[in-house]
Amino acid sequence: MSLMVRRRVTWPAISVGPWPTTGYDGRHAQANPTMIDVAAQLDLGIRLIIAAALGAAVGAEREIHGHPAGIRTHMLVALGSALFTVMSIHGFSG
16 A cells, blocks of 8 residues: 655745735735725826827817718727827836
C-alpha cells in the first residue's frame, strides 16, 4: 500500500493591486480596495458628453444640407473615437 503524504503549501505574498496584501488569500487587505474615483469618472463623462454633442452638431448640419450620414451616425462616431482616445490615455498613463 502506498501512503499519501500531504504537505502544506504556503504561497508567497503576492500584491495584485494598489492595496497591500500579506498573503495569497488577501486576508489583510484594506477594507475597501474598490473605491471609485469620482473626479475621474466625472471628467470621463463630461468629455464623452461633449464629444457626442459636437458630433450631433456636425450631423445636424449635414442633415440640414441633405447629405447622408446625419445626426445619429456622427454622434456615434464622435462618441466612439472620444471613448477610444480617453481609454488609451488612461490605459497607458504611468
